[in-house]
Amino acid sequence: MSLIRHAVPEDARAVAEIHVDAWRAAYSAILPEAFLASLTVASCQAFWAQVLADKQGDLLVAMASDRMLGWISTGPCRGQDAAMDDAEIWALYASPSVWSTGVGCQLWSTARTRLLEQGHRQCRLWVLAQNARAIRFYKAAGFERDEFPAKTFELGGTVVQEIRWSCRLEA
Numbered sequence: 001m002s003l004i005r006h007a008v009p010e011d012a013r014a015v016a017e018i019h020v021d022a023w024r025a026a027y028s029a030i031l032p033e034a035f036l037a038s039l040t041v042a043s044c045q046a047f048w049a050q051v052l053a054d055k056q057g058d059l060l061v062a063m064a065s066d067r068m069l070g071w072i073s074t075g076p077c078r079g080q081d082a083a084m085d086d087a088e089i090w091a092l093y094a095s096p097s098v099w100s101t102g103v104g105c106q107l108w109s110t111a112r113t114r115l116l117e118q119g120h121r122q123c124r125l126w127v128l129a130q131n132a133r134a135i136r137f138y139k140a141a142g143f144e145r146d147e148f149p150a151k152t153f154e155l156g157g158t159v160v161q162e163i164r165w166s167c168r169l170e171a
Contacts, residue, residue: 002062002069002103004110009052011061014068016044022093030130035156057090060111062103070094072107074115077124079164081148087120087169099133108141116169123169126151129161143167 007015024036052059057075061068070093077086089111094103115123125143127134129150143165151162 002064002106004060004062004106007052007059007061007071009049011059011068011071012045012049012052013041015048015059015061015071016041018068018070018093018095019044019048019091021096025096025099026131026133027128030128030160031156031158035158038156058111058114060107060114062094062107068095069098070103070107072111074111074123077122079124079148082124083122085119085121087115087118087123089123089125092125104137105141112169121169122166124164124166126162126164129163135165138165138167141167 020039020041023039027036048059051057051073057073059071059073061071063069072092073090074087075090076082077088079086079088082088089108092104092107094107112123123143124146125138127138144167146164146166148164150164152159153162154160
């Protein structure tokens with residue numbers, strides 16, 4: 001069992017390391033190797049440092065002693081069709097070394113409770129259609145593919161499709 005806490009500015013580097021490692025592992029069969037190799041901890045660290053400084057959304061981290069295992073970033077739903085009480089998982093990543101150990105479930109459970117406390121009633125997220133592992137995780141967590149149209153775009157020279165999933169948050 002991990003300790004889940006709010007991220008602090010000093011966490012930006014560890015958040016970035018997990019972000020890059022998880023992308024490289026999760027998307028290795030989806031995105032070009034050169035694109036994944038071009039991702040840097042430094043640029044991700046700068047991004048997350050800014051997110052934390054600006055207090056954008058809610059960033060929770062899972063810790064085991066002084067080692068970060070994963071994190072979840074949530075906030076208001078950014079969709080054009082979003083209701084006032086809709087939230088969104090902006091990102092959820094665990095270190096590949098702890099995949100399938102319950103860290104992601106623990107992060108989602110804690111974030112879900114917080115979202116309910118904040119008055120949210122529904123949570124949405126976007127996931128690459130080709131990311132079967134993430135889709136299995138979100139289905140098991142109670143998310144269902146919603147009817148919102150998929151988004152198609154280029155990432156690293158590869159055309160990918162992102163689909164939206166939704167989950168009611170009531171207990």
